Amino acid sequence: MMRTDLLSLLAVSPFFILVFFLSNIWTTLRVALITGPVLTMLSWGLLVQRNSYSRRKPIRDQVLCDQQAFDNERRPSPKSEDDDWEQVPNETFSKIATKKTSKSNYDGFIGFFHPFANAGGGGERVLWAAIKATQDRWPKAICIVYTGDHSSGKATILERVKSRFDIDLHAPTIVFLYLEKRDWVVASSYPRFTLLLQSLGSIVVAHEALTRLAPDIFIDTMGYSFSTLYCKHFFPHIAIGSYVHYPFIGTHMVESLTTNSGQGVNAGMGKGWRGFGKKLYWYCLLQLYKFTGIAIDVVMTNSSWTQNHMQRIWGGIRERKSAAMVLYPPCSVEEIIDKIPLEGNHATPREKLLLCIAQFRPEKNHELLIRAFQLMLHTKAPEVEGARLVLIGSVRDSEDETLVYKLRLLANELKVDKQVDFRINSTWGEILDWLKTSWVGVNGMWCEHFGIGVVEYQAAGLIPVVNDSGGPKEDIVVDYEDGPTGFHASTAAEYADYFTKALSLSSFETLEMRKRNRLSSQRFTTEIFRKSWCEQLSRLIDISK
Incomplete structure (x- = not known):
């Protein structure tokens, strides 16, 4: 009996050995499938990191070399008029500098x-x-x-x-x-x-x-x-x-x-x-x-x-x-406030300019602003006579250039091309000049994430007319000191109405809104x-x- 059992056991043993072997292979494969990619990614990352360390030294050496050249260009002359500076020992100055930058090392x-x-x-x-x-x-x-x-x-x-x-x-x-x-x-x-x-x-x-x-x-x-x-x-x-x-x-x-x-x-x-x-x-x-x-x-x-x-x-x-x-x-709030007075003898006279500072991209919706501007002029209200729309923005590539071309065609089609100015890749100084003389600041993008240009309008004392959505609505053009700081619009007709309203405010209402805007803009300073x-x-x- 024992012999028969032993023979039976030996007969089925290869089967169990095969099952055990295959099950372990499957377990090994599963572990490999799960951990393999992770280990590969980590190993590859460590390899790249190790290789990048070799690139750090030449970069750091170049930075130190550039810093030395920079310092040499600005090093005071030995014959400086400031004798006290000459008498300060280098070691003393080094200790002072180190003390000041001890937390910035x-x-x-x-x-x-x-x-x-x-x-x-x-x-x-x-x-x-x-x-x-x-x-x-x-x-x-x-x-x-x-x-x-x-x-x-x-x-x-x-x-x-x-x-x-x-x-x-x-x-x-x-x-x-x-x-x-x-x-x-x-x-x-x-x-x-x-x-x-x-x-x-x-x-x-x-x-x-x-x-x-x-x-x-x-x-x-x-x-x-x-x-x-x-x-x-x-x-x-x-x-x-x-x-x-x-x-x-x-x-x-x-x-x-x-x-x-x-x-x-x-x-x-x-x-x-x-x-x-x-x-x-x-x-x-x-x-x-x-x-x-x-x-x-x-x-x-x-x-x-x-x-x-x-x-x-x-x-x-x-x-x-x-x-x-x-x-x-x-936002350049401090500089704008410093260079653009709102009242007094130094204040620049404002013209009936509707200013838009936004990159020339489809989502900025310049087309909406041009159509709204045309509707505003169509009313022939006395307040809008002589008004102009100024579009300032950067252009990155041929796609942006094509968009500007299409916008020019639209302005020509609507017969407002003489009243619409395109300013491409303007410098900061040129933008400041437009902010000094413009009356209304406009923004047309739906769900604009923030709107730096709108803050610049406020700091410069412009009356903002912005889209009724996103950051301009929720963060920037909000009531401040119990008074409005601008207008929100969605459609071309609404924009046209608020353009007209912004140009029709009395001198007192305009100045008060300009002051509120300037105070409100200080929430977004560079500091x-x-x-x-x-x-x-x-x-x-x-x-x-």
Whole structure:
């Protein structure tokens, strides 16, 4: 009996051995399928990080060399008239300098992911003001700007920053790393599935940026949140920040596809099977966008409107992380107030000019403003006689140039081309001149995320007529000191009515509203931005350590 049992056992043993072997293979494969990609990503990230360390030394050496040349150019002459300065021992001066900067000795690499750094818009103002604040607070930090502006060298870009925004940066500690694959995030590169392909393209561009140099802190300042997700997966030790100007895609955009909902460039396009497909596509993309929020350590938004939307999108997935903080963009409020008096002998006489400061992009809705201006002139009211519309904005590429051409054709078609001025890529000094003499400041974008130009209108004493949505409505053109600061409109007819009303206010009402606007604008000064930015960057520095 025992012999029979033994034979039976030996007969089935190969089967059990095979089962055991196969089950272990499956377990091993499952573990490999789960952990393999993760380990591969981490290993690859560590390899790139290790390689980037070899690139840090030449960059740091070049920064030190540039700093030495900068110091030599500004070193006082030995025959200086200030004898007291000559008598101060170098050691004493060194101790004083060290004492003052003892809390500002952070010398890490801070990467700013901004492929269109030379575009000259509001987003670029935030970028350069953030770098300026960083340099003032942490003078030893090295600011890396990842950009695709190959046609412009460092000196050219910084010169434009000075002329366009009046921001004077310290050149030695700024390093530009030029990206070859910026076209991967250009909307015109994708006639179909633009948002999705741009998102995937931003991963390709981020890969190029991080392989060139992996910084200690990575900050996305253009809203390419898929790049931050890529960075976190491959470089988990890098502290990641994001300054969100506008939700990449939000519920308000999906809702605008339905009939009579919203005024965006895709409003009302959700009809039929094609519209249903677009809604489904946007909904799926929104779900992907929600997932990217988990990668970001510190989220900053430019307005309470943007903050509310980002909380709706990222709030659930970021429960264990800090909530998005409102950090209003820096506006040249102080300088405008200093150079543009509202009353007295030094005040410049105002003309009947309706001024729009906005980049030439489809979403800025210049077409609406031109049509509203034509309707206003059509009323032939005495208050609007001699009025002109001035459109000031930057142009990045041929697509923007085509838009300007179409707007000129529209003005000609409506027979208002003689009363509409186009000012392309104006300098800051030219913009100040227009702010001095204009009467009304206008904004036409639906759900504008913030509206730096609108704040500039307020600081200069213009009467704002803005879209009844977004940041201009919720944050800027609000009642202040128990009085209105401007008007909100949605349709061309409403804009035309408020244009007329703004030009028809009595002298007393106009001056009082100008004063309220100026006081209200002081909520958005560069100094307030600087302090808030340094607080958030301090958090990222602590995380990076």
